[in-house]
Amino acid sequence: MHQRTLGTSGLQVSAIGLGCMGMSAFYGTSDDTKSVATIRRALDIGVTFFDTADAYAAGRNEELLGRALKGRRDEAVVATKFGIRGIGPGGTADGAVIDSSPAYAQQACDASLSRLGVDIIDLYYVHRRNPDTPIEETIGAMAELVTAGKVRHLGLSEVNADTLRRAHAVHPITALQSEYSLWERDVETDIAPTARELGIGLVPYSPVGRGLLTGALTSLDQLDTGDYRRTDPRFQGENLTRNLALVKRVRALADRIGCTPVQLALAWLLTRGPEVAPIPGTRHITRLEENASAADLTLTAAQLEELEQAVPATAVAGERYAPAALRLLNT
Numbered sequence: 088m089h090q091r092t093l094g095t096s097g098l099q100v101s102a103i104g105l106g107c108m109g110m111s112a113f114y115g116t117s118d119d120t121k122s123v124a125t126i127r128r129a130l131d132i133g134v135t136f137f138d139t140a141d142a143y144a145a146g147r148n149e150e151l152l153g154r155a156l157k158g159r160r161d162e163a164v165v166a167t168k169f170g171i172r173g174i175g176p177g178g179t180a181d182g183a184v185i186d187s188s189p190a191y192a193q194q195a196c197d198a199s200l201s202r203l204g205v206d207i208i209d210l211y212y213v214h215r216r217n218p219d220t221p222i223e224e225t226i227g228a229m230a231e232l233v234t235a236g237k238v239r240h241l242g243l244s245e246v247n248a249d250t251l252r253r254a255h256a257v258h259p260i261t262a263l264q265s266e267y268s269l270w271e272r273d274v275e276t277d278i279a280p281t282a283r284e285l286g287i288g289l290v291p292y293s294p295v296g297r298g299l300l301t302g303a304l305t306s307l308d309q310l311d312t313g314d315y316r317r318t319d320p321r322f323q324g325e326n327l328t329r330n331l332a333l334v335k336r337v338r339a340l341a342d343r344i345g346c347t348p349v350q351l352a353l354a355w356l357l358t359r360g361p362e363v364a365p366i367p368g369t370r371h372i373t374r375l376e377e378n379a380s381a382a383d384l385t386l387t388a389a390q391l392e393e394l395e396q397a398v399p400a401t402a403v404a405g406e407r408y409a410p411a412a413l414r415l416l417n418t
Contacts (some may be wrong), residue, residue, distance in 0.1 A: 088101045088103070088135070088136060088379060089102040089382045091363070092322065092361075092362070093289075093290070093364065094262070095268040095286030095290040096240055096261035096262075096389040098210065098261050098262075099164075100135055100136035101136050101364070102134055102357060102382040103353060103366075103381060104137065104364055106366040106413065107148055107152050108138075108139065108148060108368055109370055111124070111143050111147050111151055114143040114311075114315070114316070114368075114370075124372065125262055125369065125375055125404075126153035128372045128375060128376075130156075132376065132379055135162060135163055135164050137156070137165055137166065138167075139165075140167055140386055141195055142171040142214060146198065146199075146202050149201045150203075151281070152165070156203075157204065159302075163209075164209045164210065165205060166209055166210035166242070167199050167203065167210075168213070169199065170185055170195075170213050170214035170216065170217075171185060171213070186225075187221050187222075187225045189225060189227065190230030192228040192229055192232070196238065197237075198200060206394055207236060208243075210242050211232065212243060212264055213229070213240060214244050215416070216242065217284055221346075222246075222250050223253060223256050226257040227258070229241050230245075230258040233258070241254075241259070241281060242263065242290070243263055243264070244265065244292075246263070246279050248281040251281055251282060251285070260287050261287065262287060263278070263282045263287050263288070263290065266292055266301075266407060268291060268293060268356065270293075270294060270330075270403050271293070274284075275377070281361075287362070287365045288363070289364075290364055290404045291356055291365040291368055294356055294365035295353065296403075299322070299330060299334060299369035300334060301347075301348065301349055301350045304322075305331060307323075311416045318406075319389045320405035320407070321405035321406075322405075323405065334348065336397035336398065337352065337397060337398060340390070340397055346384055348355050349367070349374075349395070350380060350381040351381075351386075353381035353384075355394055356385050357382065
């Protein structure tokens with residue numbers, strides 16, 4: 088597996104990481120035994136970058152990752168997040184509260200360390216920020232966690248360029264985690280350029296459009312009743328019809344190149360810059376191996392241009408979140 092360094096921090100991670108959220112929350116029924124096997128297989132093939140958060144299944148996802156890494160902790164870069172409280176079991180954000188206060192940062196970190204069963208968190212993110220709490224205060228408290236030896240590197244998730252710049256002035260920020268894919272490119276306007284200017288790595292989540300780019304999903308009827316994508320605007324009605332037409336274009340190009348649509352989407356992200364390290368999520372070993380092999384795919388300038396023509400930045404139909412979740416973003 089190819090390695091990448093997140094910005095100028097010196098933190099090395101596998102070019103393709105593993106998002107663990109769906110192993111415990113929001114994507115319907117899961118199987119812990121299979122998920123643990125998938126995490127351990129990831130280590131076997133050189134995937135080192137694992138992402139979780141205390142909001143995923145009320146901490147159970149952190150516990151799952153901790154169990155899977157037992158005895159192999161030194162092989163992994165563990166990233167987790169704090170700041171969202173009250174996410175519903177189906178991913179609904181109606182009752183969610185954002186708490187990025189200094190006191191909660193300290194409390195949440197201790198709880199995550201316990202659930203993960205580790206002595207130190209490699210990369211600790213503010214999952215979402217409450218605008219009523221100055222980001223300088225939040226980062227100041229997180230910097231104290233670094234001094235205390237509980238955290239190695241700091242990150243932020245879903246913040247705008249101004250917030251990123253202010254945070255970095257308090258303590259070096261190693262990574263920005265944002266939704267970024269062929270499906271979602273808003274970060275390209277000013278957020279990604281700011282991160283690059285400041286020497287901050289970019290960690291795209293949902294890099295294959297929440298599974299839509301696999302091509303396996305053609306109807307909401309295929310989703311479990313507890314799958315939050317049933318409320319995702321991009322999976323609804325005419326939006327889904329239009330987006331599936333884009334998937335067909337991606338598949339056609341992937342077929343000509345000799346890869347899968349997912350591999351093409353991930354390889355495209357890796358061309359966005361040497362500081363970019365996506366974290367596709369999966370519960371299945373076969374998907375994990377498919378994702379990881381995207382790091383070996385080299386795209387020509389002509390293929391990249393064809394992909395841009397097939398999926399223009401503004402072509403995807405629908406908002407990326409339902410209104411309750413959109414309100415949590417620092418846009």
